[in-house]
Amino acid sequence: MAIEILKEGMDSEATDEADAKVREIVEGILNDVKSRGDAAVRELSEKFDKWSPESFRLSDAQIKELMDSLPEQTIEDIKFAQTQVRNFAQVQRDSMKDVEVETLPGVTLGHKNIPVESVGCYVPGGRYPMVASAHMSIVTAKVAGVPRVIACTPPNEGGPHAATIAAMHLAGADEIYCMGGVQAVAAMALGTETIDPCVMLVGPGNAYVAEAKRQLYGKVGIDLFAGPTEVLVVADHTADVEMVVVDLLGQAEHGPNSPAAVITDSRELAEAIPAEIERQLKILPTADVASVAWKDYGQIILCDTRDEMRDEADRIAYEHVEILTEDPRWYLDNMTNFGALFIGPETNVAYGDKVIGTNHTLPTKGAARYTGGLWVGKFLKTCTYQQVTEEGSAVIGDYCSRLCEIERFWGHKEQADLRLRRYAGRNIGIGATDAAE
Numbered sequence: 001m002a003i004e005i006l007k008e009g010m011d012s013e014a015t016d017e018a019d020a021k022v023r024e025i026v027e028g029i030l031n032d033v034k035s036r037g038d039a040a041v042r043e044l045s046e047k048f049d050k051w052s053p054e055s056f057r058l059s060d061a062q063i064k065e066l067m068d069s070l071p072e073q074t075i076e077d078i079k080f081a082q083t084q085v086r087n088f089a090q091v092q093r094d095s096m097k098d099v100e101v102e103t104l105p106g107v108t109l110g111h112k113n114i115p116v117e118s119v120g121c122y123v124p125g126g127r128y129p130m131v132a133s134a135h136m137s138i139v140t141a142k143v144a145g146v147p148r149v150i151a152c153t154p155p156n157e158g159g160p161h162a163a164t165i166a167a168m169h170l171a172g173a174d175e176i177y178c179m180g181g182v183q184a185v186a187a188m189a190l191g192t193e194t195i196d197p198c199v200m201l202v203g204p205g206n207a208y209v210a211e212a213k214r215q216l217y218g219k220v221g222i223d224l225f226a227g228p229t230e231v232l233v234v235a236d237h238t239a240d241v242e243m244v245v246v247d248l249l250g251q252a253e254h255g256p257n258s259p260a261a262v263i264t265d266s267r268e269l270a271e272a273i274p275a276e277i278e279r280q281l282k283i284l285p286t287a288d289v290a291s292v293a294w295k296d297y298g299q300i301i302l303c304d305t306r307d308e309m310r311d312e313a314d315r316i317a318y319e320h321v322e323i324l325t326e327d328p329r330w331y332l333d334n335m336t337n338f339g340a341l342f343i344g345p346e347t348n349v350a351y352g353d354k355v356i357g358t359n360h361t362l363p364t365k366g367a368a369r370y371t372g373g374l375w376v377g378k379f380l381k382t383c384t385y386q387q388v389t390e391e392g393s394a395v396i397g398d399y400c401s402r403l404c405e406i407e408r409f410w411g412h413k414e415q416a417d418l419r420l421r422r423y424a425g426r427n428i429g430i431g432a433t434d435a436a437e
Helices: 012-036 038-049 060-068 072-094 132-144 162-171 181-190 207-216 241-252 267-281 287-297 306-316 329-334 349-354 390-407 410-423
Strands: 004-007 099-104 107-115 118-122 148-153 175-178 200-202 231-235 260-264 299-302 320-324 340-343 380-388
Touching: 004 267, 012 038, 012 181, 012 207, 038 181, 060 162, 072 132, 072 162, 099 390, 107 390, 118 132, 118 181, 132 148, 132 162, 148 162, 148 181, 162 175, 181 200, 181 207, 231 241, 231 306, 241 260, 241 267, 241 287, 241 320, 241 349, 260 267, 260 287, 260 306, 267 287, 267 299, 306 329, 320 329, 320 349, 329 340, 340 349, 380 390, 390 410
Parallel strands: 118 148, 118 200, 148 175, 231 260, 231 320, 260 299, 320 340
Antiparallel strands: 004 299, 099 107, 107 380
16 A cells, blocks of 8 residues: 655645744734724724725615615526525524523433624625625524624725625624624624623634634634635546646635645546646636646646555545445545545535535634534533432432542532531531531
């Protein structure tokens, strides 16, 4: 068994250096917004987006005007996509049950799934106005039952992007702001004079937005740590080289640092990919971005067996994994590390990104080894509770008292001992009659 790297991406040293620069810039912006609030947000918006409206929050009249400017078909398409996302999110929510069980006579345990109180959703809109991100975050949060959902998106070509704002409104956002970048994320998390802070941040974004969420994590919750989008195509001899390359470049166009990789056991396919890449780049309107991403981060990995291909895919643990093989569901049964799996040539990442109903906010940079993507459960706190009768307390207290003594937690022990005195008639603990004397 052997694995051959036919094309390798940029080494980690170069990416680590870039990450360090981003961290420093983001830290400065967060501190500025924390100390100066609205004034800092406005200055940063002017600096980075050349955008300084009278109010960053859009009024109902502004939202209506933007929606009225759109073709009816655009509105219908947005509604269709949101229906798919909402329906699947509801199925997920329905799968999460509150539980309550009597584990011993008089001992009742349970958990409740409680929505977080407020969520700030970031909807990217720099190079591309990512309308779909409104569905993925806002709709899903509302299905979870979050009472306050606010959303930010940067200006696009000098003002709010009409379709994005329509999607945010139709998704159910309670407050909509036209502002972007780190300053938007900071405002939602930290609050300003005019924006109440949220307890959770979600949504994709560029390297600076992702780093801002990372630094804010702990003060607020986040959906996941996310970097540039990734795509892996697992392909065997049955795969079509045109389709493989279309699906690689279709994700590489996200940004110049978006990794795209192929794992295959077909040397013929592997050796055909570079030429097909060059052919398609000549006709792809976003080739200026996709070509850089492929040049710097593209990979072609040749394996001997299906098991090797699976092992390599799990090792890489990419965000999007497409399976273009003879038996694609074998990978569903046998793979463990992926953000989202796209099974067979009839599906593709774009379906998941835009319309099919699954969520497109997914783990990157190996995070798929320990987490999945955004889903309705991310907005819910599974909180436990317990209730004990006198009978139950007499039984549990006996065990608890002895276990606390082992650990020399005397205050803990007394909590149990007090119940034993009250409910079991035991003269025990530091509050016992003889001890008090």
